[in-house]
Amino acid sequence: MPTLDLANAKPVVKPAAAAAVHALPAKPSLVGLDRAGLKAALEAIGIEGKETRMRVSQLWGWIYQRGAKTFEEMSNVSKHLRAALVENYTLDRPEVVVEQVSVDGTRKWLMRIPPSIAGEKWHEIETVYIPTRDRGTLCISSQVGCTLTCSFCHTGTQKLVRNLTAAEIVAQIIVARDRLGDWPGQQPPEGAFVPDDGGRFVSNIVLMGMGEPLYNVENVTAALKVLLDQDGLQLSKRRITLSTSGVVPEIGRVGAETGVSLAISLHAVTDDLRDELVPLNRKYPIADLLDACRNYPAASNARRITFEYVMLKGVNDSIDDAKRLVRLLKGIPAKINLIPFNPWPGSKYECSDWEQIERFSEIVFDAGYSSPVRTPRGRDILAACGQLKSETEKLRAKERAELMSKAEQDAFRAMSMVD
Numbered sequence: 001m002p003t004l005d006l007a008n009a010k011p012v013v014k015p016a017a018a019a020a021v022h023a024l025p026a027k028p029s030l031v032g033l034d035r036a037g038l039k040a041a042l043e044a045i046g047i048e049g050k051e052t053r054m055r056v057s058q059l060w061g062w063i064y065q066r067g068a069k070t071f072e073e074m075s076n077v078s079k080h081l082r083a084a085l086v087e088n089y090t091l092d093r094p095e096v097v098v099e100q101v102s103v104d105g106t107r108k109w110l111m112r113i114p115p116s117i118a119g120e121k122w123h124e125i126e127t128v129y130i131p132t133r134d135r136g137t138l139c140i141s142s143q144v145g146c147t148l149t150c151s152f153c154h155t156g157t158q159k160l161v162r163n164l165t166a167a168e169i170v171a172q173i174i175v176a177r178d179r180l181g182d183w184p185g186q187q188p189p190e191g192a193f194v195p196d197d198g199g200r201f202v203s204n205i206v207l208m209g210m211g212e213p214l215y216n217v218e219n220v221t222a223a224l225k226v227l228l229d230q231d232g233l234q235l236s237k238r239r240i241t242l243s244t245s246g247v248v249p250e251i252g253r254v255g256a257e258t259g260v261s262l263a264i265s266l267h268a269v270t271d272d273l274r275d276e277l278v279p280l281n282r283k284y285p286i287a288d289l290l291d292a293c294r295n296y297p298a299a300s301n302a303r304r305i306t307f308e309y310v311m312l313k314g315v316n317d318s319i320d321d322a323k324r325l326v327r328l329l330k331g332i333p334a335k336i337n338l339i340p341f342n343p344w345p346g347s348k349y350e351c352s353d354w355e356q357i358e359r360f361s362e363i364v365f366d367a368g369y370s371s372p373v374r375t376p377r378g379r380d381i382l383a384a385c386g387q388l389k390s391e392t393e394k395l396r397a398k399e400r401a402e403l404m405s406k407a408e409q410d411a412f413r414a415m416s417m418v419d
């Protein structure tokens with residue numbers, strides 16, 4: 001298995017070929033659709049009755065088990081149907097505009113996705129692959145930009161443009177598997193760092209990229225069901241973690257419907273400070289958030305809720321903060337990820353000193369909680385936590401609203417409100 005030569009590797013940037021970015025795609029892609037979406041696509045080209053179910057299963061296997069890129073290779077699909085599929089649909093994925101590879105093997109892809117409404121620009125989202133020897137974690141995005149303006153987060157400085165569709169969320173995994181050669185019979189790119197334990201190169205998924213997943217809960221839930229399908233992408237609910245800043249009303253629902261693991265971006269132990277670091281706290285304060293965690297259906301001592309805590313020097317890293325954190329989490333099956341702050345251009349915070357992080361970690365550990373300090377990954381390509389932000393110009397929220405129908409505008413405003 002190829003391994004990364006850490007001593008000599010350098011970050012690389014590979015711009016993709018220029019593309020026409022303002023036109024709507026001529027034909028829709030089937031990549032990322034759930035079974036109902038595939039059924040509707042088949043019915044639209046005249047496949048009916050019992051045949052539909054069989055054809056959905058065939059397409060499902062080709063797209064999600066084998067990573068098919070063309071209809072022509074679908075050897076068990078009739079010639080007539082293949083021709084109809086070619087005429088009406090594609091298997092296009094989001095285009096990778098830039099691929100960056102960190103010296104530590106982390107990969108960041110800037111992907112371009114088509115507009116969802118006529119007149120809109122194409123959008124760009126970021127997806128990050130973080131390999132270790134025994135797992136390959138893919139950090140995926142759920143929105144273009146984010147409404148939540150967490151003050152330590154670079155992604156939060158990019159305004160929300162729109163929610164990703166379920167298919168666009170799923171397609172990020174398809175692209176990652178394409179780029180890593182993570183389909184049957186394929187090989188990873190020369191020199192790529194991928195797990196060497198014999199499992200899939202993309203084995204774990206975290207919804208921690210751009211956006212707040214629970215502000216796009218319908219599409220996120222639908223996408224998770226595609227990822228979890230054991231006749232398709234075959235990911236395990238134990239290996240998928242949804243991270244939220246604390247959209248309290250949706251936490252129980254997504255847990256009941258999908259059973260995935262939960263992570264909470266906590267970052268502060270008093271409402272005053274959390275109001276500043278995670279402004280959503282003004283709407284759903286710490287006590288309400290922790291109640292939702294206590295009732296999370298998929299949590300147990302074997303599957304603990306992860307509390308993310310970014311270490312900000314002189315802000316949230318005191319010994320008192322650590323002790324209060326321990327008191328707050330009492331009764332919740334929890335583990336705490338301490339995240340050294342990743343500076344980004346213009347950020348007002350500094351990372352806590354290493355000795356202080358260790359003192360903080362010891363207090364949490366002595367209270368019986370696992371408290372690993374997360375090793376920053378992909379810092380040289382701005383792929384580490386809180387650093388994602390696509391760099392190209394986008395339609396701002398207001399411009400986009402002008403293109404939307406009234407109903408869409410109302411939904412968009414409701415989603416964007418944090419008070």
Ligand code: SF4
Pocket residue numbers: 146147148149150153154155156157209210211212245265386
């Ligand atoms: S931490 Fe998450 S929710 Fe907060 S601004 Fe960043 S992307 Fe949005």
